[in-house]
Amino acid sequence: MRNLFPKWSNTIPIKLIIALGLLGGGVVAAITYYATPKYTRVGYQPTQPVPYDHSFHAGQLGLDCRYCHHGVEKSSHANIPSANVCMSCHKNVKSDSPLLEVVRESYFGEDSNRDGKLSEEEDVNGDGLLTSGPSVPWVRVHKAPDYVYFNHAIHVNRGVSCVECHGRIDEMEEVYHAKHLSMAFCLECHRNPEMALRPNSEVTNLSWSAPTEPDEDPDLAQIHAGLELKNNWGVNPPLSCTGCHR
Amino acid sequence: MIKENDSLPLLSGKQYWKSLDELAETSEFRSWVGKEFPEGAELLDNVQRRGFLKTMAASFGLAGLGMAGCRRPEHTILPYGKSPEELIPGIPSFYATSRPTPFGFAPLIAESHQGRPTKIEGNPSFTKSGGSTDIYSQASVLDLYDPDRAKGSFTRETLRQGKDSSVRWKKVSTSSLLSKISDWPNEGGLAIITDSSDSLIREDLISKLVSGGAKHLEYEPIDPFLPESSLASSLKLPKNLRLLPKLSKASKVLSLDCDFLGNREPNSIINSRQFMSGRKVLNASDAGNMNRLYSVESDLTLTGGVADHRLRLSSSQMDAFAALFYAEILKLQKSKDTELISHLLKIGGEANVDTSWISECAKDLLKEPKNSVVLPGLHQSKSLHLLAFAINQSLGSIGTCLNYLPVPKRSSYSFADLSTDVDNGLVKSIIVLGGNPIFNCPNSGLGKLLGKIENSVHLGHAIDETSQLCQHHIGQSHFLESWDIGYSWDRSCIVPTQPLIAPLYDTLSDIELLSSIASNTNSSHDLTVFCHTIR
Numbered sequence: 001m002r003n004l005f006p007k008w009s010n011t012i013p014i015k016l017i018i019a020l021g022l023l024g025g026g027v028v029a030a031i032t033y034y035a036t037p038k039y040t041r042v043g044y045q046p047t048q049p050v051p052y053d054h055s056f057h058a059g060q061l062g063l064d065c066r067y068c069h070h071g072v073e074k075s076s077h078a079n080i081p082s083a084n085v086c087m088s089c090h091k092n093v094k095s096d097s098p099l100l101e102v103v104r105e106s107y108f109g110e111d112s113n114r115d116g117k118l119s120e121e122e123d124v125n126g127d128g129l130l131t132s133g134p135s136v137p138w139v140r141v142h143k144a145p146d147y148v149y150f151n152h153a154i155h156v157n158r159g160v161s162c163v164e165c166h167g168r169i170d171e172m173e174e175v176y177h178a179k180h181l182s183m184a185f186c187l188e189c190h191r192n193p194e195m196a197l198r199p200n201s202e203v204t205n206l207s208w209s210a211p212t213e214p215d216e217d218p219d220l221a222q223i224h225a226g227l228e229l230k231n232n233w234g235v236n237p238p239l240s241c242t243g244c245h246r
Numbered sequence: 247m248i249k250e251n252d253s254l255p256l257l258s259g260k261q262y263w264k265s266l267d268e269l270a271e272t273s274e275f276r277s278w279v280g281k282e283f284p285e286g287a288e289l290l291d292n293v294q295r296r297g298f299l300k301t302m303a304a305s306f307g308l309a310g311l312g313m314a315g316c317r318r319p320e321h322t323i324l325p326y327g328k329s330p331e332e333l334i335p336g337i338p339s340f341y342a343t344s345r346p347t348p349f350g351f352a353p354l355i356a357e358s359h360q361g362r363p364t365k366i367e368g369n370p371s372f373t374k375s376g377g378s379t380d381i382y383s384q385a386s387v388l389d390l391y392d393p394d395r396a397k398g399s400f401t402r403e404t405l406r407q408g409k410d411s412s413v414r415w416k417k418v419s420t421s422s423l424l425s426k427i428s429d430w431p432n433e434g435g436l437a438i439i440t441d442s443s444d445s446l447i448r449e450d451l452i453s454k455l456v457s458g459g460a461k462h463l464e465y466e467p468i469d470p471f472l473p474e475s476s477l478a479s480s481l482k483l484p485k486n487l488r489l490l491p492k493l494s495k496a497s498k499v500l501s502l503d504c505d506f507l508g509n510r511e512p513n514s515i516i517n518s519r520q521f522m523s524g525r526k527v528l529n530a531s532d533a534g535n536m537n538r539l540y541s542v543e544s545d546l547t548l549t550g551g552v553a554d555h556r557l558r559l560s561s562s563q564m565d566a567f568a569a570l571f572y573a574e575i576l577k578l579q580k581s582k583d584t585e586l587i588s589h590l591l592k593i594g595g596e597a598n599v600d601t602s603w604i605s606e607c608a609k610d611l612l613k614e615p616k617n618s619v620v621l622p623g624l625h626q627s628k629s630l631h632l633l634a635f636a637i638n639q640s641l642g643s644i645g646t647c648l649n650y651l652p653v654p655k656r657s658s659y660s661f662a663d664l665s666t667d668v669d670n671g672l673v674k675s676i677i678v679l680g681g682n683p684i685f686n687c688p689n690s691g692l693g694k695l696l697g698k699i700e701n702s703v704h705l706g707h708a709i710d711e712t713s714q715l716c717q718h719h720i721g722q723s724h725f726l727e728s729w730d731i732g733y734s735w736d737r738s739c740i741v742p743t744q745p746l747i748a749p750l751y752d753t754l755s756d757i758e759l760l761s762s763i764a765s766n767t768n769s770s771h772d773l774t775v776f777c778h779t780i781r
Contacts, residue, residue, distance in 0.1 A: 046320060075336030082329035106327040132327025140321040 037182040045176035046139040049102050058206075059170040065162055065204040076151040080138050083107040102136050109133035141175050142166065149246045158235055159197045163206040164189065170206045186244065190237040194226030197235060335360060342369055344743045345383050345725050348466050349512035350444045350735030352383050356726060356746055363387055363726045363746045372739070374516045380509055389724055390750070394708050396721035398752035399423045415709065415719065420752045423703075423718055424762050427677075430701050435674035436460040436763075437664055439692075440756070441681035442471065442656070445732040446740065451760040458764075461673060463659045467686035468625060470512055471656050476628035477635060478655070485652035489621070489631075490736050493520040493537075496619050496647040498611045500540040500571075501549050502630060503564050503623035508548035511624050512735050521552075540607050542567060557603055564626055566597030567604070568633040571620075574608040575640060611641065619647040651737060661690040668695045675701035677763075679756045680722060684712040705759055721753035728755035 033039055057063045066072060068081035083106040090100055108114045109132035110122050118130045125131060142165075144150045156162075162169065167178025179185060189196050202208040210221040229235070238244070267275035325335075333339075338359045344351040345366075353369035355377075366387045370377030389395070400415040401423070430436065438452065442464050456462050474486040481487070490513065491506060493499065499521070506517045524537035541553035544561040559567055573590035576583065611618040618641050622634035638644050667673045676699055683692055693715050696702050702716040713719040727750065730743035754762075 040318070044318065071334040071336060075334045077336035079335040080323045080325045082326035084326070084328045109327055135324035135327065137322040137324060140323050143321065 037180040037185075041177045042180050043176055044141060045174055046141065048139055048174065049137050051099060051174065054169045054172050054175055056173075065169075072152045072156050074153055076149075076153060078152040083132070083136055106133045106136050141177055142181065144181070148244050150244070156203055157200070158233055159200050159203060159229055160189075160193075161196070161198055161203045161206065161208070164196045168206055187239070190239055190243075193235050193237050194223050194230050197226040197229040197233075199229070330361075333360065338364070341744060341746055342371075342742075343726065343746065344369075344730075344732075344741040345386055346443055346445055346730055346732060346743060347382070348442045348470055350737075351730075351732040351741040351743065352379065352515075353734065353739075353741045354379060354383060356387070358746050361747055363390060368515070372734075372741075374519070374736070374738070376519060378515050378519065380515055382509070386724075387726070389707065390726055390747075392708070395751070396706060396709050396713075396719060396753070398721050400709065400713075400719045402717050420720060420754055423720060424754075424759070427701075427703060427718075427759075428763060430675045435672070436677065437463060437667070437673045437675070438677045438679060438760075439463045439465065439664075439681075439683060440679040442466050443732065443756075444735075445730050445757070447729075447731060447757050448760060451757065451764050454764050455760065461659055461664065461667060462657050463661065463664055464657045465661075465681070465683060465687060465690075467681075470624060473622070473624060473626075473628075473631045474653065475656065477631055477650075480628065480632050481635075483652070484655075486655055487635075487650040488653045488737075489634075490649045490651050491517055491520070491619065491621060492647055492649060493517055493619070494523050496521070496524065496617055496643075497535075497537050497614050498540070498618035499537065500607060500611060500618070500620045501542065501553070501623075502568055502620060502634060503543050503545075503559075503561055503626055504621040505543070505545075505547040505549045505623065506621050507552055510547070516736070538610065540610075555603075555607070557599070559597075559599060561626070563597050563599070564623075565629050565633070566594045567599055568620075568622075568630050568637070570594035570597055570599070570601070571604050571608060572633055572637050572640075574604050575612065575637060578608055578612050579640065581640075615641040616643055616646050619643045621648075653737065661687070661692060665691055665695060668698055674699055676703075676716075677759070678702070678704040678706070678712055678716065679759065680705060680707075682706065682710045682712050684715055685710065705754065705756060720759065721751055723749045723753045723755040723758070727753070728757065730755070730757060 058065065068085055069078045070081075070085075072078040083103050086100070086103045087107045090097075090103065094100065104114070110124055110130055111118060112122050113119075118128075165179055165181060169175060172178075198208060198210070209218055210225040212218050212221040263269040265275075326333075338357045341356050341358060342353070343356050344353045353372040353375070355367050355369050356363050357365040357367070364387065366379065366383055368375050368377045368379040368383070399418050399420040401418050403414055403416040405412050405414065436455070436459075438455065438460055440448075440452070440462070443449075452460075452462050471486065474488045477483075477487040478485060493506075505511055506514060507521060508514060511517070521537065521539075524535075527533050527536065538555075539549070539553045540555045540557070541547075541550045542557045542559050542564070543550050544559060544564075550556045569590040573587050573594060576587050576590070581587065611620075620634045620637045620641070622630045635650070638648060644650060664673065676696060683690060692712075696715040703718040703720060704713045704716040705720045705722050706713060707722050707724075709719050725743055726746045727748065728743065728745055731740060732743075733739075734741055
């Protein structure tokens with residue numbers, strides 16, 4: 001009787017297993033690399049409606065983060081400044097710049113001749129009140145998922161600097177996603193908060209590092225400074241699921 | 247083609263039907279059953295269902311090819327142009343206000359997120375309710391965002407095309423409608439139908455209009471003022487008598503179909519708080535001092551659930567029960583008034599109740615007569631309220647466990663009066679403020695009256711049955727959008743209503759409408775009327 005299968009078919013099962021193994025390994029590797037926040041988020045740099053240069057304002061001019069993001073110490077949400085915050089300087093500085101037209105439009109709104117008063121022709125909707133213009137559509141860069149509760153105020157007030165999550169914003173011309181902000185990222189810091197704590201006065205000083213004694217390792221200096229702060233402030237970040245997934 | 251099997255035996259046993267049409271075997275039903283697809287399914291010309299599905303499936307498949315769905319969606323953050331002072335996004339602000347209800351103004355604290363009211367709680371500085379509210383106040387914030395709200399003002403318009411005519415609502419600006427209303431013959435030709443309210447401003451404006459010759463009709467679907475006015479008329483008093491329980495001192499309470507802890511009676515929040523304070527057991531000695539509740543009721547209520555002793559009794563027998571109970575009290579008090587007792591026993595003759603229940607209850611109440619109270623239900627008859635008054639008087643609990651508060655009489659103008667006035671030509675225009683009288687009072691004959699007169703307008707939350715019979719409809723502002731001030735139910739305080747947000751739509755509050763008729767100031771949120779009244 002003739003053989004039903006040729007001889008080369010003997011090796012098919014082993015080949016199949018190897019091929020499937022390689023394929024499976026490849027898929028796992030690809031997902032680990034391409035489908036995690038380290039790849040999908042880091043480097044995200046959308047084009048903003050106004051080319052606001054953080055490296056100039058926060059870096060060179062030395063504006064404090066909280067001048068614009070003033071709610072960060074009080075609210076869970078770090079607010080994006082409203083147009084009147086921009087205009088408090090830009091009424092006088094670069095007041096004609098075409099790049100700032102969007103901001104001016106949002107600020108002046110119905111006040112089309114921009115004299116600060118509302119005349120009858122300007123009152124388009126007829127309510128007798130000076131209505132401001134359309135909002136400046138800033139594009140969101142950092143977004144915590146809806147199932148994660150994140151409170152800016154508690155972090156900032158306990159000495160976690162902006163830089164820990166947002167990177168060196170004061171060196172960015174246009175803001176991009178610097179850290180991956182995955183769950184592991186959060187947990188790493190919640191397990192070892194001493195690596196990120198600093199005195200409250202230095203929270204918005206993004207270039208700060210713990211002062212070192214001669215020959216002291218900077219990391220060690222940070223751990224010592226951080227541990228002291230952790231004990232003094234009673235910092236005890238939650239590690240339970242409900243800490244963030246409320 | 248499958249042919250119907252005619253040789254099947256006829257169905258036997260009980261036959262069930264799913265709709266009235268099926269039961270009646272109408273021809274429409276038969277043809278509907280016979281068709282594979284509902285009418286209109288094949289209306290698209292030149293497009294077959296199969297072809298359509300093929301194209302759609304292909305386009306969905308192709309849409310995925312470009313991996314367009316894998317991009318992170320761009321999300322914008324829209325800050326203010328000019329931020330309101332002191333506002334921090336993410337931190338809510340709280341404002342004190344109140345909700346006008348048929349049972350007085352309920353003091354509230356409303357939470358607002360960036361100008362939008364989101365949550366309502368009771369005002370804790372109103373110590374009697376201590377920061378609690380009822381279910382209606384809690385839910386009332388949703389009315390503000392109700393998609394069925396009347397979003398402005400509308401006028402009925404009849405379109406004619408040959409023989410056919412159809413009616414539709416045409417949106418008009420509220421200010422133009424207001425100027426039209428102020429042109430209506432004002433002197434004596436105006437009737438205002440309102441729901442009840444304890445608003446001081448509305449009272450002031452209406453009395454101004456009434457003195458100018460307008461008629462004012464006040465109604466509620468379930469009249470909360472009937473007991474107090476019937477007590478006044480029976481006792482021949484110049485003012486109405488409003489029953490206000492003071493349950494914190496009560497040790498025995500008998501409820502006669504009165505859900506005073508539930509949501510059917512006025513003051514229920516305060517009642518619950520006061521009543522339950524007598525049930526707090528903090529140590530062993532408190533247990534003996536707990537209050538006791540007897541509930542005679544025709545329904546399953548919260549009060550019945552809390553009661554220590556509950557007696558089922560139909561509403562119609564409540565009078566007889568109260569008469570027997572009163573007779574028992576008088577007997578136990580060794581009253582000499584045998585004529586009254588025999589009369590009461592005659593009234594109570596028809597009651598089908600356990601007499602031992604009555605005598606035990608009466609004995610218990612008489613142990614501490616001054617701290618025992620009988621509460622009659624709001625919906626109950628005039629005679630029951632009178633009997634309860636007499637029982638409370640003989641117990642001597644008036645003043646300790648309940649008060650009868652004299653309150654001003656309400657307008658006595660009725661739908662019958664309105665009907666005669668319309669027939670005599672004394673009323674030419676009708677303004678319906680709030681409520682939905684056509685639906686709530688179907689026997690009032692208001693529908694016919696609205697057909698007879700020249701001008702009619704309904705101010706309401708939504709276009710409803712009443713609006714359908716009026717010529718114009720004006721959207722009513724929510725209480726979170728309007729100013730007002732009025733009494734709480736117990737008249738112990740005057741509570742203001744302040745708006746948290748400017749009206750979302752082109753709507754008016756009842757006060758704005760009345761003030762525009764009374765004094766021709768129709769600017770919305772005009773504080774002059776408000777300030778004038780407070781002064």
